[in-house]
Amino acid sequence: MQKDPIYLDFNATTPLASEVLQKMPELLHYWGNPSSIHLLSRSPKTILRETRKILADYLKCSSLELIFNSGASEGNNTVLKSVWNAYRPGNSFQNEIKNEFIISSVEHPSVIKTAEYLISEGALVHFVPVSRNGELDLKFIEQKISSKTALISCMFANNETGTVFPIKKIVELAQSKNILVHSDCVQAFGKTNFDVNDLGVDYATISAHKFYALKGCGVLYVKKGSPYINLVHGGGQERARRGGTENILGIASLGVMLNKLSQINAKEIELKRMRDYLEFEIIKTIPSVRVNCIECPRLTNTSSLIISGVDGETLLVSLDLKGFAVSTGAACSSGSPEPSPVLLAIGLSKQEAQNSLRVSLGWSTTQQQVDLFLLTLKDTVERLRKINQTETFSS
Amino acid sequence: MIDQIKRKKVLVAMSGGVDSSVAAALLKDQGYEVVGATMQVWDYTQCDITEGNGTCCSSLDVDDARSVADNLEIPFYVLNCEAKFKASVIDPFINAYLNGQTPLPCVNCNTYLKFDHLVKKMKELECDYLATGHYAQIVQNAHGQYQIKTSEDDWKDQTYFLFTIQPEIVEKLIFPIGHLKKADVRKIAEDKKLVVAQKKDSQGICFVGNKGYDQFLTEHVSQNILKTKKGYLKRYPSNEIMAKHEGIHLYTIGQSKGLGMTYHEKLFVLKIDPLDNTVWVGEEKYLYHDEVDVVEPHILSDFNNGDTLNVKIRYQHKGSLAQVFKTEAGYKLKFNEPQRAITPGQAAVFYTQDKVLLGGGWIKI
Numbered sequence: 001m002q003k004d005p006i007y008l009d010f011n012a013t014t015p016l017a018s019e020v021l022q023k024m025p026e027l028l029h030y031w032g033n034p035s036s037i038h039l040l041s042r043s044p045k046t047i048l049r050e051t052r053k054i055l056a057d058y059l060k061c062s063s064l065e066l067i068f069n070s071g072a073s074e075g076n077n078t079v080l081k082s083v084w085n086a087y088r089p090g091n092s093f094q095n096e097i098k099n100e101f102i103i104s105s106v107e108h109p110s111v112i113k114t115a116e117y118l119i120s121e122g123a124l125v126h127f128v129p130v131s132r133n134g135e136l137d138l139k140f141i142e143q144k145i146s147s148k149t150a151l152i153s154c155m156f157a158n159n160e161t162g163t164v165f166p167i168k169k170i171v172e173l174a175q176s177k178n179i180l181v182h183s184d185c186v187q188a189f190g191k192t193n194f195d196v197n198d199l200g201v202d203y204a205t206i207s208a209h210k211f212y213a214l215k216g217c218g219v220l221y222v223k224k225g226s227p228y229i230n231l232v233h234g235g236g237q238e239r240a241r242r243g244g245t246e247n248i249l250g251i252a253s254l255g256v257m258l259n260k261l262s263q264i265n266a267k268e269i270e271l272k273r274m275r276d277y278l279e280f281e282i283i284k285t286i287p288s289v290r291v292n293c294i295e296c297p298r299l300t301n302t303s304s305l306i307i308s309g310v311d312g313e314t315l316l317v318s319l320d321l322k323g324f325a326v327s328t329g330a331a332c333s334s335g336s337p338e339p340s341p342v343l344l345a346i347g348l349s350k351q352e353a354q355n356s357l358r359v360s361l362g363w364s365t366t367q368q369q370v371d372l373f374l375l376t377l378k379d380t381v382e383r384l385r386k387i388n389q390t391e392t393f394s395s
Numbered sequence: 396m397i398d399q400i401k402r403k404k405v406l407v408a409m410s411g412g413v414d415s416s417v418a419a420a421l422l423k424d425q426g427y428e429v430v431g432a433t434m435q436v437w438d439y440t441q442c443d444i445t446e447g448n449g450t451c452c453s454s455l456d457v458d459d460a461r462s463v464a465d466n467l468e469i470p471f472y473v474l475n476c477e478a479k480f481k482a483s484v485i486d487p488f489i490n491a492y493l494n495g496q497t498p499l500p501c502v503n504c505n506t507y508l509k510f511d512h513l514v515k516k517m518k519e520l521e522c523d524y525l526a527t528g529h530y531a532q533i534v535q536n537a538h539g540q541y542q543i544k545t546s547e548d549d550w551k552d553q554t555y556f557l558f559t560i561q562p563e564i565v566e567k568l569i570f571p572i573g574h575l576k577k578a579d580v581r582k583i584a585e586d587k588k589l590v591v592a593q594k595k596d597s598q599g600i601c602f603v604g605n606k607g608y609d610q611f612l613t614e615h616v617s618q619n620i621l622k623t624k625k626g627y628l629k630r631y632p633s634n635e636i637m638a639k640h641e642g643i644h645l646y647t648i649g650q651s652k653g654l655g656m657t658y659h660e661k662l663f664v665l666k667i668d669p670l671d672n673t674v675w676v677g678e679e680k681y682l683y684h685d686e687v688d689v690v691e692p693h694i695l696s697d698f699n700n701g702d703t704l705n706v707k708i709r710y711q712h713k714g715s716l717a718q719v720f721k722t723e724a725g726y727k728l729k730f731n732e733p734q735r736a737i738t739p740g741q742a743a744v745f746y747t748q749d750k751v752l753l754g755g756g757w758i759k760i
Contacts, residue, residue, distance in 0.1 A: 313474060313475060314516065314519045314520075317472050317474075317516075317520060318519060318520055318521075320470070320472075321430065321470060321520060321521075330475075331475045331477075331478075383519075383521075384519055387515070387518050387519055391515065
């Protein structure tokens with residue numbers, strides 16, 4: 001009945017790649033428990049081993065340093081709670097006490113909320129300011145690091161604005177004081193090439209569903225020797241570091257996508273061309289639109305816009321009714337009247353955040369889709385602004 | 396061919412209850428292009444209520460609305476209205492109680508959210524009409540003017556809550572279930588296998604829940620403010636002090652139970668004076684008055700000064716005849732027969748004698 005919408009919300013999740021879809025019927029046969037000894041465990045075991053190995057090669061780490069889990073929220077929780085428990089006052093490891101954390105103020109809720117939990121447990125957390133341009137305040141980090149700092153956590157790239165943060169510089173600062181570094185690499189993985197060896201981080205989190213694979217599957221990189229305490233205790237899976245029978249289907253779907261890692265560079269360039277075209281055309285054809293963090297290094301697929309005079313929620317619904325799936329930082333049905341904490345953290349006013357629209361392109365985005373979107377966006381914004389103007393005049 | 400004809404598009408407010416669900420279903424049957432929306436008005440996660448149990452718009456109700464919309468294959472959205480709801484419904488609700496009045500939050504919700512915010516959304520989403528599950532009807536008079544008339548179901552009629560609707564939007568409204576009785580609405584829901592068919596009717600005030608408004612006030616107003624509302628219960632007309640009370644917000648006109656004192660005869664709250672926090676109590680006969688002033692009037696259809704109209708002074712009131720005279724601030728009503736417990740903060744709503752809603756105003760102390 002309804003035709004498929006044009007999907008421009010790849011930072012939220014990605015559609016399954018056709019290769020994943022094609023492979024799925026075969027993968028469904030590998031239902032055996034990889035921990036078993038009998039024949040049926042063999043294929044699942046192979047999937048685990050091969051996927052881990054290919055990913056480790058790509059990330060330039062050891063297979064032993066990768067832990068499969070349920071996704072990046074679990075990974076982020078595991079890292080922050082591991083480090084806290086390893087160094088907290090009264091820790092059971094005879095470690096020196098380090099109760100301070102430095103965390104960027106624009107992290108994903110799975111980092112921010114976990115940090116707030118650690119505060120309730122007695123940790124001291126410093127939230128690093130990010131400027132309106134999207135720049136992380138490295139001076140702030142320099143000022144806050146001390147012998148009490150246990151961990152610095154900073155995402156590779158922000159989900160809403162697409163800004164890419166200088167992880168290597170953070171690592172440099174941290175290493176001088178023997179501080180651990182974690183990076184939530186969810187948005188970067190599959191969009192730009194990187195490896196953990198080059199970044200120099202101690203922990204990194206990745207999620208399969210942001211890279212055209214299934215939901216419910218993530219990978220946590222833990223550098224050898226870094227503190228690690230199970231979040232999920234249980235069987236001997238993942239070398240007893242993460243209990244629970246493995247999500248073989250999810251891991252296998254990620255495995256399928258790993259065959260396409262070599263395309264990342266070309267896709268990144270192609271998406272940059274389309275994204276820049278999109279932004280150029282929007283600014284040219286629609287008055288009073290601003291692109292957030294345009295001066296900053298950004299993921300090439302992401303565009304965060306402030307369209308003044310238009311409520312983001314209404315724009316989102318209008319576009320959805322016309323068959324375009326995008327996202328907003330406006331206060332939506334979240335149960336919270338507050339708009340996006342990320343946009344507020346970079347210094348946007350509530351009103352600006354309320355007028356925000358996020359467009360994130362992906363590997364299946366076509367030029368025609370972008371052109372169609374541009375036409376519809378222009379029409380919709382003009383129409384909504386007109387209604388708002390009459391309302392303002394009449395009241 | 397059918398695609399060539401532009402179907403009329405309706406935004407339907409869906410609360411997750413049976414009435415608005417059936418409203419959406421009927422519109423779909425009638426060939427409209429239907430878009431469903433629920434207003435997220437209150438953060439129910441902070442609320443100790445049994446969700447889905449006689450509430451409205453809570454998160455489980457949103458799930459129900461979504462499920463009905465899925466079933467009907469119509470687009471559905473949750474629109475965040477929490478800030479607006481707090482400013483235009485919750486805060487006035489609290490202030491009314493603190494000023495010795497008995498508020499009517501549903502009217503404010505209709506005035507500022509359903510028939511203002513959603514009217515704007517209707518335009519923004521390119522819809523031709525706005526529909527709700529209210530028990531009310533739209534009729535056209537001899538001059539072609541669109542008017543609101545009471546529901547076929549006298550018992551469920553909700554036009555009392557609709558008197559603040561702007562006259563110019565009446566022609567944009569559809570009340571798809573207004574010509575039905577509640578039992579018929581449930582029957583339709585069952586026939587259409589809507590998940591909400593057996594759901595209880597919402598009762599009372601959606602954000603207050605089961606624990607009662609006094610508990611709600613205790614949770615949402617600081618103790619420092621509440622304690623300034625203490626005062627005396629005084630006997631009318633003797634002026635005798637009967638007891639101390641814990642706050643004027645705990646009383647409503649006509650109340651006789653839970654007065655916070657024991658007395659050998661049954662006494663009623665006659666009047667609440669917010670200036671000195673006196674709650675006047677006395678015999679029931681003093682509750683009757685045949686005149687009242689209403690202020691901040693909203694008029695949907697004109698009538699003549701001094702006309703005898705049917706007037707409802709509370710939701711459950713069946714209506715009484717009164718002459719309605721224009722005053723500077725609104726209207727003076729002279730009832731043919733004295734009325735019991737005319738309560739400030741409630742509305743007096745005017746109807747023609749053949750049930751057309753003319754307008755109304757707020758009952759003044």
